[in-house]
Every structure is written in C-alpha cells, then in structure tokens.
Amino acid sequence: MTLIYKRVALIGLGLIAGSMSLAIRRGKLAEEIVGYARSQETRDIAREINLVDRVVESAEEAVKGADLVVLAVPVGAMGGVMEAIAPHLKEGAVVSDVGSVKQSVFDAVMPHMPEHAHFIGSHPMAGTEHSGPRAGFATLFDNRWCLIVPPADAEQAEVDKLAEFWRAIGADIEFMEPERHDLVCAVVSHTPHLIAYTMVGVADDLRRVTEREVIKFSAAGFRDFTRIAASDPTMWRDVFLTNKEATLEILGRFTEELFALQRAIRTGDGDTLFDYFTHTRAIRRGIL
Ligand code: NAD
Incomplete structure (x- = not known):
C-alpha cells in the first residue's frame, strides 16, 4: 500500500494526538510518527509509554521533514x-488541526502559513472526558464523524488525500465550511458541555442542603448527564472564548426553551410539558 503521508508530526500529545498515533500505527499508515508537547512531563510520559515513534524537544524539530503536521x-x-513551525515546514507539507472550533483557528493560523505548504482544518467528532498522554486509544475515531474544513482556495487533491487519511484512521468524513461547523458544534457539543458544567455547579451550590446525597445517588440522571463536565478546563475555556457568537446564539435559544418549560411547570400546564417531551423524545430516539 502506498502511504499517503510518510512522516507525521503530532504537536500536543493528549487524548486526540495519542489516539491518532495509536490508530496510525494500527493501520500502518505512516513510516514514522514524531511528537512534541509543551510540557516536559507529557513528553516524558509519551516516551515511557511509547506513544509515538520519536518524541522531540521542540515543535520546530517535530515538523522537520514531516509530510503531515497535526496541531x-x-x-x-x-x-x-503555527507561527513557530511555519519556517520549518517542508515543501508541500500539509498542516491540519483537530480543534473543536474552526473559524478562529483559520484566523489564527492562516496569516502564518507559508506559500509552499497547505492548511486544511479537520475536527474528529470523537472524544472522552479524559485528557493527557495516557488517555488515547486506537479505536477512538472508528465510525465517528471527522469534519474536514478546507479553506476556500484549498487544492482539491490535498483535501482528498487528507480525507482518505482520516478514513484509513477509521472515521467517516463530511466536508463543511468554518462558520457552519462552529454553529453545528455549538449545538451538538459546546453548549451541552456548558450546561453539564453548570449542573455540577448547581449541585455544588446546594451541597450544604444535600450533604452527601448528590454523590451517593448520582447513579441516576445526574451521573449520565454530567459525565462530560469532567473534561479538560483549558480545552473548554478556549472553545467558549473562540466560538463566542455561535455558543451565545445557542445558549439564548436554550434559555428561551427552558423559560417556556419553567413557566409550564409553574402554571401546571401539563399539556405543554407532555407535548414537548413527546416531540423531543422522538427526536432523541432517532439518534443512535
Ligand atoms: P489534551 O489536554 O488531552 O492534550 C492537549 C495537549 O496539548 C497536551 O499534551 C498539552 O501538553 C499540549 N499543549 C498545550 N499547549 C501547547 C503548546 N502551546 N504547544 C505544544 N503543546 C501544547 O487535549 P485533547 O483532548 O487532545 O484536545 C486537543 C485538541 O483537540 C483541542 O484543540 C480540542 O479542542 C480538540 N478536540 C478535543 C476533543 C475531546 O473530546 N477531548 C474532541 C475533538 C477535538
């Protein structure tokens, strides 16, 4: 099999990069996977658990000779x-990212892109609430969507190659424009995380009243509903700071719906509650 990219550089060695490395190895999709993370501790762990073929001491060193660089x-x-690695990219290199937000990544990355390399965004819609170099696993992307977000002037052949690479990693591919990506993700991922974080905050606020009951009885809805509130705070801070407009839009719609239900509860309007739950249950049951 001809390799799409011979040398792959992964910058950041957490859940997503670690899972990519293990999936690339599983599929024998590269000759060498080079990795770099900013923290010494992460680099040491990555070496200890053999997460990538070679861990290096700088992002610049990682991208030297790489055919694909993943941020x-x-x-x-x-x-x-991007600014740090730009002068060290080889001719024809493809740089992609796995960020949960796209327009702000384009805005931050594109001004630094050299003429001789290509930037194409990607976002694997797969994750867990765990983070760091030990969190990765090879099957994370299997049968999960990966949204490919090319800039308007992207070379189609390079976009096709990146899509083929993600398919070989195990993902299903869809193409999307950055603005649409950010709105869709605000609905299906970003706002739900914010609400989960908030629900844990509410429980914490009530602690003096409920004492240990929240933890003791959390096997029910609370545990399912708030699992994602254990996710990495740095990642989620950045998501909300960079996808501000779309998340504020969805949050506004969410509070409108919530207020309507709040009113129905206060006024004892069972029909409104029943109809709402019947409608939304049908939608939820359609999601596997
Ligand atoms: P993570 O916290 O597990 O890993 C992040 C890694 O980046 C760490 O190794 C950290 O040391 C490193 N890092 C941080 N700043 C750095 C810098 N300036 N230079 C080099 N390394 C640096 O996070 P993750 O879950 O793997 O997320 C990585 C990206 O993937 C984020 O942009 C996130 O939005 C996106 N993403 C996450 C998920 C998810 O569910 N976790 C899903 C899809 C996409």
Missing part, C-alpha cells in the same frame, strides 16, 4: 504553534 493543542494555542 492537537487547545484552540487558543494554535496560532502560536
């Missing part, structure tokens, strides 16, 4: 990393 750092760090 797998928090969204707010993408621009700085």
Whole structure:
C-alpha cells in the first residue's frame, strides 16, 4: 500500500494526538510518527509509554521533514504553534488541526502559513472526558464523524488525500465550511458541555442542603448527564472564548426553551410539558 503521508508530526500529545498515533500505527499508515508537547512531563510520559515513534524537544524539530503536521493543542494555542513551525515546514507539507472550533483557528493560523505548504482544518467528532498522554486509544475515531474544513482556495487533491487519511484512521468524513461547523458544534457539543458544567455547579451550590446525597445517588440522571463536565478546563475555556457568537446564539435559544418549560411547570400546564417531551423524545430516539 502506498502511504499517503510518510512522516507525521503530532504537536500536543493528549487524548486526540495519542489516539491518532495509536490508530496510525494500527493501520500502518505512516513510516514514522514524531511528537512534541509543551510540557516536559507529557513528553516524558509519551516516551515511557511509547506513544509515538520519536518524541522531540521542540515543535520546530517535530515538523522537520514531516509530510503531515497535526496541531492537537487547545484552540487558543494554535496560532502560536503555527507561527513557530511555519519556517520549518517542508515543501508541500500539509498542516491540519483537530480543534473543536474552526473559524478562529483559520484566523489564527492562516496569516502564518507559508506559500509552499497547505492548511486544511479537520475536527474528529470523537472524544472522552479524559485528557493527557495516557488517555488515547486506537479505536477512538472508528465510525465517528471527522469534519474536514478546507479553506476556500484549498487544492482539491490535498483535501482528498487528507480525507482518505482520516478514513484509513477509521472515521467517516463530511466536508463543511468554518462558520457552519462552529454553529453545528455549538449545538451538538459546546453548549451541552456548558450546561453539564453548570449542573455540577448547581449541585455544588446546594451541597450544604444535600450533604452527601448528590454523590451517593448520582447513579441516576445526574451521573449520565454530567459525565462530560469532567473534561479538560483549558480545552473548554478556549472553545467558549473562540466560538463566542455561535455558543451565545445557542445558549439564548436554550434559555428561551427552558423559560417556556419553567413557566409550564409553574402554571401546571401539563399539556405543554407532555407535548414537548413527546416531540423531543422522538427526536432523541432517532439518534443512535
Ligand atoms: P489534551 O489536554 O488531552 O492534550 C492537549 C495537549 O496539548 C497536551 O499534551 C498539552 O501538553 C499540549 N499543549 C498545550 N499547549 C501547547 C503548546 N502551546 N504547544 C505544544 N503543546 C501544547 O487535549 P485533547 O483532548 O487532545 O484536545 C486537543 C485538541 O483537540 C483541542 O484543540 C480540542 O479542542 C480538540 N478536540 C478535543 C476533543 C475531546 O473530546 N477531548 C474532541 C475533538 C477535538
């Protein structure tokens, strides 16, 4: 099999980069996977658990000779990393990212892109509430969506190659424009995380009243509903700072719906509650 990219560089060695490395190895999709993370501790762990083939001491060193460079750092760090690696990219290199927000990544990265390399965004819609170099696993992307977000002037052949690479990693591919990506993700991912964080905050606020009951009885809805509130705070801070407009839009719609239900509860309007739950249950049951 001809390799799409012989050498892959992963910048950031957390859940997503680690899972990519293990999936690339599983599929024998590269000759060498080079990795770099900013923290010494992360680099040491990555070496200890053999997460990538070679861990190096700088992002610049990692990208030397790489055919594909993947930025797998928090969204707010993408621009700085791109600026640092830009002079060291080889002719024809493809740079992609896995950030949860796209327009702000484009804005941060594109001004630094050299003429001789290509930037194409990607966002694997897969994750867990765990983070760091030990959190990755090879099957994370299997049968999960990966949204590919090319800039308007992207070379189609390079976009096709990146899509083929993600398919080989195990993902299903869809193409999207950055603005639409950010709105869709605000609904299906970003706002739900915010609400989960908030629900844990509410429980914490009530602690003096409920004492240990929240933890003791949390096997029910609370535990399912708030699992994602254990996610990495740096990542989620950056998501909300960079996808501000779309999340505020969705949050506004969410509070409108919530207030309507709040009113129905206060006025004892069972029909409104029943109809709402019947309608939304049908939608939820349609999601596997
Ligand atoms: P993570 O916290 O597990 O890993 C992030 C890694 O980046 C760490 O190794 C950290 O040391 C490193 N890092 C941070 N700043 C850096 C810098 N300036 N230079 C080099 N390394 C740096 O996070 P993750 O879950 O792997 O997320 C990585 C990216 O993937 C984020 O942009 C996130 O939005 C996106 N993403 C996350 C999920 C998810 O569910 N966790 C899903 C899809 C996409």
